[in-house]
Amino acid sequence: MVAPQDRLVDVIGKKSAVALANLNLVTVDDLLHHYPRRYATRGELSDLASLVEGESATVMAEVATATEIPARGRGGSRLQVTLTDGTDTLDLTFFRHGSWHKGKLRPGVRGLFSGKVNSYRGRNQLAHPEYVLVAAPGEDPDPDAAEAFARALIPVYSTTGSLPPWRVSRAVSFVLDQVTLTEDLDPLPKKLRDELGLPSIGSALASIHRPADFAEVSRARHRLVFEEAFLLQVVLAKRRLELASMTALPRQAIKNGRRQQITKGLPFELTAGQLEVLAEMAAELSKSNPMHRLLQGDVGSGKTVIALLAMAQVVDAGGQAALLAPTEVLASQHARALRKLMGEAGDKLVLLTGSLSAPERRETLEKIADGRAAITVGTHALLSEGVQFKDLGLVVVDEQHRFGVEQRAALAAKAQDGTRPHILVMTATPIPRTVAMTVFGDLDISMLRELPAGRAPIATHVVSPRLNPTHLVRTWARVHEEVGRGHQVYVVCPRIGEGDFESEQDPADQTKSGERAALAVLEVAPLLTEGPLKGLNVEVLHGRMSAESKEDVMTRFAAGKQAQKPIDVLITTTVIEVGVDVPNANMIVILDADRFGVSQLHQLRGRVGRGQTQGLCLLVSEAPADSPANERLAQVAATTDGFELAQADLQLRKEGDILGASQSGRRSQLRLLEVIRDADLVMQAREAAISWVAKDPDLDSWPPLKRAVDEINQEQPTEFLERS
Ligand code: ADP
Ligand code: MG
Numbered sequence: 111m112v113a114p115q116d117r118l119v120d121v122i123g124k125k126s127a128v129a130l131a132n133l134n135l136v137t138v139d140d141l142l143h144h145y146p147r148r149y150a151t152r153g154e155l156s157d158l159a160s161l162v163e164g165e166s167a168t169v170m171a172e173v174a175t176a177t178e179i180p181a182r183g184r185g186g187s188r189l190q191v192t193l194t195d196g197t198d199t200l201d202l203t204f205f206r207h208g209s210w211h212k213g214k215l216r217p218g219v220r221g222l223f224s225g226k227v228n229s230y231r232g233r234n235q236l237a238h239p240e241y242v243l244v245a246a247p248g249e250d251p252d253p254d255a256a257e258a259f260a261r262a263l264i265p266v267y268s269t270t271g272s273l274p275p276w277r278v279s280r281a282v283s284f285v286l287d288q289v290t291l292t293e294d295l296d297p298l299p300k301k302l303r304d305e306l307g308l309p310s311i312g313s314a315l316a317s318i319h320r321p322a323d324f325a326e327v328s329r330a331r332h333r334l335v336f337e338e339a340f341l342l343q344v345v346l347a348k349r350r351l352e353l354a355s356m357t358a359l360p361r362q363a364i365k366n367g368r369r370q371q372i373t374k375g376l377p378f379e380l381t382a383g384q385l386e387v388l389a390e391m392a393a394e395l396s397k398s399n400p401m402h403r404l405l406q407g408d409v410g411s412g413k414t415v416i417a418l419l420a421m422a423q424v425v426d427a428g429g430q431a432a433l434l435a436p437t438e439v440l441a442s443q444h445a446r447a448l449r450k451l452m453g454e455a456g457d458k459l460v461l462l463t464g465s466l467s468a469p470e471r472r473e474t475l476e477k478i479a480d481g482r483a484a485i486t487v488g489t490h491a492l493l494s495e496g497v498q499f500k501d502l503g504l505v506v507v508d509e510q511h512r513f514g515v516e517q518r519a520a521l522a523a524k525a526q527d528g529t530r531p532h533i534l535v536m537t538a539t540p541i542p543r544t545v546a547m548t549v550f551g552d553l554d555i556s557m558l559r560e561l562p563a564g565r566a567p568i569a570t571h572v573v574s575p576r577l578n579p580t581h582l583v584r585t586w587a588r589v590h591e592e593v594g595r596g597h598q599v600y601v602v603c604p605r606i607g608e609g610d611f612e613s614e615q616d617p618a619d620q621t622k623s624g625e626r627a628a629l630a631v632l633e634v635a636p637l638l639t640e641g642p643l644k645g646l647n648v649e650v651l652h653g654r655m656s657a658e659s660k661e662d663v664m665t666r667f668a669a670g671k672q673a674q675k676p677i678d679v680l681i682t683t684t685v686i687e688v689g690v691d692v693p694n695a696n697m698i699v700i701l702d703a704d705r706f707g708v709s710q711l712h713q714l715r716g717r718v719g720r721g722q723t724q725g726l727c728l729l730v731s732e733a734p735a736d737s738p739a740n741e742r743l744a745q746v747a748a749t750t751d752g753f754e755l756a757q758a759d760l761q762l763r764k765e766g767d768i769l770g771a772s773q774s775g776r777r778s779q780l781r782l783l784e785v786i787r788d789a790d791l792v793m794q795a796r797e798a799a800i801s802w803v804a805k806d807p808d809l810d811s812w813p814p815l816k817r818a819v820d821e822i823n824q825e826q827p828t829e830f831l832e833r834s
Pocket of ligand 1: 248378379381384407408410411412413414415538562563689691693720793
């Protein structure tokens with residue numbers, strides 16, 4: 111007897127098991143949840159006379175001859191069969207297991223044979239067709255059997271090169287026959303299933319792998335999707351309960367404190383949206399429950415100042431605040447910007463990154479520990495054990511999807527004993543409402559819907575040198591014009607240098623075989639400096655540079671003409687993707703733009719159009735006009751609304767990718783669930799989960815549910831946006 115948690119190597123052939131492990135299918139349960147990608151049907155019966163080369167066909171015929179041909183070299187044999195319908199003939203070839211097939215395909219038996227018709231030496235043949243035998247020699251075939259064979263659904267599985275799809279089918283089939291999925295293995299409580307009329311897990315899995323018709327597939331699918339949604343919602347409902355039971359120190363706003371001073375000194379008016387979010391958070395920070403809020407706002411919507419004012423409120427109340435940024439470039443930019451906004455209180459801010467010298471680091475750590483540092487801005491260096499706060503009241507995480515869960519937890523643990531800091535997470539990644547409401551159910555969500563007034567929209571154009579080489583000439587001429595008007599320009603390449611990307615997960619890092627390598631900063635820079643951009647001040651910036659060089663280049667670029675050695679054009683990588691704010695830079699040229707994803711392009715584009723003049727974004731690509739890559743670029747060019755782009759992008763990708771699930775170590779928790787398409791089902795699952803958890807918070811009444819939820823928590827812990 112086989113159990114779901116058994117390892118496939120112990121159940122099926124070693125070779126198949128190893129190949130399946132490459133698909134992240136390790137246990138019997140993994141394989142059972144590897145659902146068919148689609149279903150094929152064999153179709154109507156054809157006559158032997160009417161077969162068309164290249165098409166799939168199913169025929170009923172009688173075996174005339176069957177000849178086994180020993181294979182040269184290694185063992186085994188080939189089988190050559192001729193079929194007849196009395197008038198015409200058709201050949202079959204079985205390249206493997208010849209003698210096994212010969213035992214079944216004796217002359218005179220009738221069968222149904224299905225496969226793709228090809229032509230060999232002028233004769234039609236089917237290579238290793240599927241077949242069933244329907245009558246022994248001399249007998250009449252059963253007409254129902256013929257029809258059932260032609261109509262049956264054949265599951266088609268995704269697989270990898272080393273494992274043919276039929277091997278996957280066979281493994282699934284074998285495992286289905288061996289395993290018994292009893293009630294006590296079903297994560298969905300029986301009571302709930304009965305209420306909602308859902309089949310058991312055993313019957314759903316049997317149906318999805320071996321359905322009689324599409325109605326059966328759809329019943330099974332419904333149950334499996336509901337299960338995925340329900341488990342996720344139970345996780346979230348439990349997490350909300352846990353959060354509600356934690357305490358935080360209340361940090362009430364005070365009159366005439368720093369928060370008010372900073373607000374008065376701002377060089378601009380806060381927008382209505384910013385004020386609304388600030389009021390909401392001011393109230394939450396005053397409570398003794400930890401705030402746990404996600405602030406979404408499109409690129410350039412002004413999230414940083416909100417973070418600053420929230421931090422100032424906590425500082426006014428005697429606590430400390432920390433701002434965590436994904437890159438050193440961004441951390442030091444934040445430190446610079448916040449110091450400026452804080453005026454004379456600027457010296458209460460410290461910057462903690464991995465590149466401080468030992469004495470600097472020691473001094474900074476002391477300030478954090480004794481409370482002299484009111485606000486600490488830093489990279490992941492903030493998370494290390496040596497960093498002790500006196501009284502950490504608020505953690506702001508900028509561009510949160512760059513941070514891991516454990517890291518956030520590490521920061522949360524730095525609050526005073528028994529309490530949690532308030533947490534504000536900021537992201538420009540637009541999350542569609544359905545996704546936000548359902549998947550991020552444990553965070554409260556605020557949205558900044560408007561950009562500060564007076565911004566001219568960014569103009570975006572796709573430049574195709576392949577269609578028209580003069581486009582590229584024009585591009586570089588535009589760069590000269592912008593610099594001539596006193597502006598600055600970014601030129602972005604997908605790569606740093608030879609085989610060198612900013613990060614392993616970089617979507618740009620997807621060179622398909624046969625494609626040329628993406629353009630690299632270190633290769634492009636000398637060509638541009640000596641060529642089309644001659645006469646301009648060009649610098650490079652990328653992640654492999656030392657912290658000082660990066661800081662030097664960024665500071666000079668940010669200072670514009672004021673810098674001692676000003677920079678007109680910055681040739682760079684995705685290091686500038688998030689957060690970088692230099693309003694005087696108003697043109698960005700993205701080379702090999704088709705190597706980037708839609709949201710990445712939108713983020714990169716967000717580096718310009720931050721001042722009062724119109725921003726310009728040129729997407730240079732050699733992708734053919736009608737390719738999907740080019741279509742994505744056209745989409746980006748068509749709108750500057752990050753929200754709309756995210757919606758469009760979602761239609762192209764499965765949510766699994768967005769949620770980062772596809773990158774989790776083992777199989778994705780979200781296999782069938784697509785949050786937008788399944789919105790109704792998700793809402794139903796959410797209600798069911800909330801009422802279930804309210805009655806049975808520890809899930810003791812249905813152990814399989816508890817086990818499944820624990821497994822999700824282990825595999826794909828708290829946040830789902832993290833790895834997107
Ligand atoms: P993001 O939301 O992308 O992090 P930032 O906080 O970097 O955006 O803000 C983008 C730019 O807009 C900054 O230069 C900032 O000073 C400016 N800004 C923020 N709020 C306002 C406002 N209410 N009016 C005008 N400019 C603003
Ligand atoms: Mg930002």
